[in-house]
Amino acid sequence: MTTAATLPRPRALTFGNLWLSGALLLVMALYPLVFGKAMNFGVSTLIFAGLAMSWNILGGWAGQTSLGHAALLGIGAYTMTLLATPERLPAFLPAPLAPWWGALIGMVVAVALAAVWGGLTFRLRGSYFTLSTIAVALVLRLVAINSEWTGSSEGLFMPELPTLFGLDLFDRKVEYGLAFAFVLLTLVVTHLIRRSRLGYGLQAVREDEDGARALGIDPTRMKLIAFMISAALTALGGSIYAIYLQAFEPHTLLELPISVQIALMAIIGGRTSIQGPLIGALLLSIFGEVFRTVFSNANLLIYGVLILVVTIYAPNGLMGLFRRGGLKLGVNR
Amino acid sequence: MTGLTASSLSAAGVKAAPLLTAQGVTIRFGGVTAVKNINLSVRPGEILGLIGPNGAGKTTLFNGLTGFVRLSEGRVTLAGRDITHLQPQARSRLGMARTFQVERPFEDLSVLENVLVAAFLRHRGRAAEDHAYAVLERVGLADRAAQPAAELNLARRRRLELAKALALEPRLLFLDESIAGLNPPAQQEMVALIRELAQSGLGIVMVEHIMHVIMTLSDHVICMAFGELLAEGTPAAVAAHPDVIRAYLGDDHD
Numbered sequence: 001m002t003t004a005a006t007l008p009r010p011r012a013l014t015f016g017n018l019w020l021s022g023a024l025l026l027v028m029a030l031y032p033l034v035f036g037k038a039m040n041f042g043v044s045t046l047i048f049a050g051l052a053m054s055w056n057i058l059g060g061w062a063g064q065t066s067l068g069h070a071a072l073l074g075i076g077a078y079t080m081t082l083l084a085t086p087e088r089l090p091a092f093l094p095a096p097l098a099p100w101w102g103a104l105i106g107m108v109v110a111v112a113l114a115a116v117w118g119g120l121t122f123r124l125r126g127s128y129f130t131l132s133t134i135a136v137a138l139v140l141r142l143v144a145i146n147s148e149w150t151g152s153s154e155g156l157f158m159p160e161l162p163t164l165f166g167l168d169l170f171d172r173k174v175e176y177g178l179a180f181a182f183v184l185l186t187l188v189v190t191h192l193i194r195r196s197r198l199g200y201g202l203q204a205v206r207e208d209e210d211g212a213r214a215l216g217i218d219p220t221r222m223k224l225i226a227f228m229i230s231a232a233l234t235a236l237g238g239s240i241y242a243i244y245l246q247a248f249e250p251h252t253l254l255e256l257p258i259s260v261q262i263a264l265m266a267i268i269g270g271r272t273s274i275q276g277p278l279i280g281a282l283l284l285s286i287f288g289e290v291f292r293t294v295f296s297n298a299n300l301l302i303y304g305v306l307i308l309v310v311t312i313y314a315p316n317g318l319m320g321l322f323r324r325g326g327l328k329l330g331v332n333r
Numbered sequence: 334m335t336g337l338t339a340s341s342l343s344a345a346g347v348k349a350a351p352l353l354t355a356q357g358v359t360i361r362f363g364g365v366t367a368v369k370n371i372n373l374s375v376r377p378g379e380i381l382g383l384i385g386p387n388g389a390g391k392t393t394l395f396n397g398l399t400g401f402v403r404l405s406e407g408r409v410t411l412a413g414r415d416i417t418h419l420q421p422q423a424r425s426r427l428g429m430a431r432t433f434q435v436e437r438p439f440e441d442l443s444v445l446e447n448v449l450v451a452a453f454l455r456h457r458g459r460a461a462e463d464h465a466y467a468v469l470e471r472v473g474l475a476d477r478a479a480q481p482a483a484e485l486n487l488a489r490r491r492r493l494e495l496a497k498a499l500a501l502e503p504r505l506l507f508l509d510e511s512i513a514g515l516n517p518p519a520q521q522e523m524v525a526l527i528r529e530l531a532q533s534g535l536g537i538v539m540v541e542h543i544m545h546v547i548m549t550l551s552d553h554v555i556c557m558a559f560g561e562l563l564a565e566g567t568p569a570a571v572a573a574h575p576d577v578i579r580a581y582l583g584d585d586h587d
């Protein structure tokens with residue numbers, strides 16, 4: 001038996017499991033070499049993996065369930081596309097903006113929206129925030145459908161885009177690279193949060209708001225910061241998604257099912273884990289692909305059952321199950 | 334009813350300026366008055382004991398003084414500054430810390446991480462982690478540092494509550510029944526620790542049902558019943574007060 005005195009002092013300030021993240025990144029990096037013919041699936045899966053990771057900064061770390069992230073995705077997609085399309089430019093812009101500048105502006109707009117939106121709703125307790133997310137996404141969708149300048153219900157077509165370091169942005173391989181960089185960014189941000197004062201503040205707020213307040217933490221401020229980071233990353237993902245889609249309608253981009261799908265990936269994978277949302281996105285995308293071809297219409301039913309099983313038996317998602325197993329092993333050692 | 338006030342004043346003598354003062358604190362929930370016109374003050378290094386039967390309003394008074402419940406009437410100052418309308422988190426930053434009567438650890442976090450959340454109030458990075466660990470050593474929880482907080486037993490949860498409060502490096506500490514429910518050796522340790530904290534200059538307000546603990550530790554005792562002040566003064570004077578004996582000791586012997 002080891003005694004207390006001989007135990008090494010444990011550390012709290014770690015980046016989390018970097019090996020697991022490294023292994024996942026390796027798998028994602030090798031995918032195009034093995035499945036070069038299924039690049040569409042690869043790109044969309046990676047984009048949604050990054051979106052689930054972005055969602056989780058708010059939904060998992062701060063514990064605020066959003067069912068309106070499609071709105072932020074839409075802001076990224078619309079802003080970038082509108083600013084890159086010569087015929088749709090606002091009057092004060094002399095020339096279309098390169099997609100990276102457009103994406104950056106989309107992120108700024110999303111952060112501003114999150115600041116106002118969170119500022120209004122986070123002071124209220126309970127499920128008000130979740131309800132508001134559905135409402136905001138609904139309003140944005142209505143605006144997009146009914147406004148001439150956003151292409152109404154037909155949506156937008158991506159114009160010719162300048163090359164990035166000589167790379168054609170419409171090449172699926174390049175898009176895969178962009179999506180990979182997006183996932184990498186969300187993963188790095190999450191690892192940094194894990195180790196930071198912000199990360200512990202967020203977890204404290206998630207677990208017990210009054211307990212957090214007693215320790216000098218302002219829950220509203222914490223949730224706002226998480227929302228703004230989540231919004232910026234989601235808008236960036238939206239811009240990349242727009243390039244991948246090349247044409248999009250409000251009906252496909254701003255719908256509730258998109259928001260739900262992003263949230264589910266994170267929840268099923270495990271929202272209290274760093275890599276949970278990423279793993280959830282990969283698994284659900286693969287299963288979704290298989291179910292679609294094998295079961296066709298029973299697809300949704302299986303989704304439903306999966307959600308029930310996870311919420312009842314594994315409230316911390318798949319990663320929560322693994323962690324629980326790991327702890328048991330640790331005790332028996 | 335409050336005939337002991339004069340003697341308590343002379344006992345306090347001419348010491349440092351009060352750290353905490355509360356004047357006319359009243360807290361109502363709808364039609365129920367849970368706390369009625371309570372006045373108190375605590376100086377650095379002083380331990381104020383708060384007693385009273387179940388439902389007397391002790392925890393509600395704590396909540397009012399720490400900002401978790403809005404005062405219906407009255408005024409609270411910390412080191413001369415009016416903090417009546419400050420949020421709890423702002424009070425923590427000014428040097429107030431509290432424990433909760435029903436312990437509330439962040440269950441998904443380890444013991445060390447629980448304390449780290451508090452340590453981040455005044456420290457950054459590794460320094461915060463070192464500080465959190467040092468506090469765990471001080472309260473005798475260092476050997477549990479890596480354990481999930483959800484797995485702690487009651488006695489250790491109580492210590493964790495205290496550790497989190499201490500990691501804030503407060504000037505004023507509110508302890509809501511930190512000792513009740515501990516076994517006698519653990520009680521002794523806790524009493525020694527609280528005394529040591531007061532000697533280092535902390536002002537302490539403590540609620541406790543165990544009479545001999547409150548009587549040995551407190552410099553000054555306030556007894557509440559039905560939200561009102563019943564008696565106050567030195568521990569011996571309050572313990573001998575007929576109203577206190579009737580209302581408190583009568584139905585809750587220790």
Ligand SMILES: Nc1ncnc2c1ncn2[C@@H]1O[C@H](COP(=O)(O)OP(=O)(O)OP(=O)(O)O)[C@@H](O)[C@H]1O
Pocket residue numbers: 362365367385386387388389390391392393394434
């Ligand atoms: N949020 C609230 N809403 C309504 N009534 C409340 C609220 N909080 C406390 N009370 C009431 O105020 C009274 C005082 O309760 P409080 O918990 O402060 O007593 P206490 O002295 O701490 O008791 P104990 O020794 O059992 O801890 C009780 O009658 C309680 O029901």
Ligand SMILES: [Mg+2]
Pocket residue numbers: 391392393434
């Ligand atoms: Mg109480």
